[in-house]
Amino acid sequence: MEILIAEDDLQIALSLKKNFEEEKNHSIIAEDGQKALELASQIRFDLVILDWRMPRLTGLEVCRHLREKGHKVPIILLTALSDIANKVDALNSGADDYVTKPFSFEELSARVKAVMRRYEKSSDVIECAHFDLVLSDHLLKNGSKSIKLSDKEFELLRYFITNRGFILSKDQIAENVWKIKFNLSTNIVEATIKNLRKKLEEISNRNLIRTVYGEGYVYTPD
Amino acid sequence: MEILIAEDDLQIALSLKKNFEEEKNHSIIAEDGQKALELASQIRFDLVILDWRMPRLTGLEVCRHLREKGHKVPIILLTALSDIANKVDALNSGADDYVTKPFSFEELSARVKAVMRRYEKSSDVIECAHFDLVLSDHLLKNGSKSIKLSDKEFELLRYFITNRGFILSKDQIAENVWKIKFNLSTNIVEATIKNLRKKLEEISNRNLIRTVYGEGYVYTPD
DNA sequence: GCAAATTATGAAAAACTTTTCATAATTGTT
């Protein structure tokens, strides 16, 4: 992992660098805000750690500039200040998290992991028990097979997955997937569920969508 | 937004509920960990707030159980403890964030917003200069409009975006987007570029795909 | 076990997407 450490206190910066290196991560130190902004604009980092108080540009300013330019890199702010207004500012500036000084490397590391987990989780693939769902490709995948879902099948499955374990009525499904106030004169939900079930069966050899008579359907991944 | 507040101190719980309601959010209070787990398993919440110290099950235990069952709902832990080990535990348990008691509603609210922002934005959206591209929906969006791309248009645009600034030959495009060894007897690339250009023009009022005569096409977002 | 309600399914119809093809417009070269 490539980390940018923006911190003017060289003692802290070097200590962080050493600790990150023990975790097999590579880091680059920027000694002021301006340098940090330049580096982050030129090099692709996996994580940016910004000290709040720095010469030339504060961490908050660097963070805002990066977000304005559309950079999505995970950012953690280090702040020596403990008052609430600043914490609120930090989170509203587009930073993903902040750590209050003084902190142990252990605490920073836990926050880094949490932030990275969030970024990874919100990735393009939802890993389900019996298959992976590739969001941007609308593709069901397992080790050997790969099945393309139609638009409606995909949206239906996504709705089921985000509400796994809950009974979803046909009205609810129609409203959320088809975005129509449900009009009982159609059985489009049943028809699409039939097609989705067929593809889910093909990939998982299971019936993952259970019918609850009179109430609706439940998606149960187990 | 539907919020679950798990907090045994009724005074705190009711104060949170009142504050959330002022922000037009609906909340349900669970007075112990067991209740919280049951509610979260039955009802679909947009956010779960768990007090650390609760009768029957601690917030941490509720959090772990929910994550084990595959629930992806955003979770924020409230902790009265300030020692590092617990903060680390909190983030490693699958919670998205934690707030240390005592806290102001303002601080909790900022954290809620940060957590929700992360869940919503995630990496499902590529923010381009003149529009957003929603990957899973194959949708071009700006403030006012929303245009659906067909599968091929989407894959073509994604290929252009990931290779912005580079001239891409028709052979390259055909090989990467259509996954066919190119067979010069078709003008499918030109045809699809025409349609994609029309939609990009509609959303951005610009010709973002430039033709380089004899060489190919370049996507230039500026 | 029967009747009423509900859900499942195959197939036709309607609506879209993708591809092809013929022709028009543009570009670079001489």
Place this chain on the structure above:
DNA sequence: AACAATTATGAAAAGTTTTTCATAATTTGC
């Protein structure tokens, strides 16, 4: 400016997806 090559475009043809509809199968309560 004229030409040859390349790219753009409208429209038809082929292929998919979405929706509808009629009928079959299943479930629940009596």
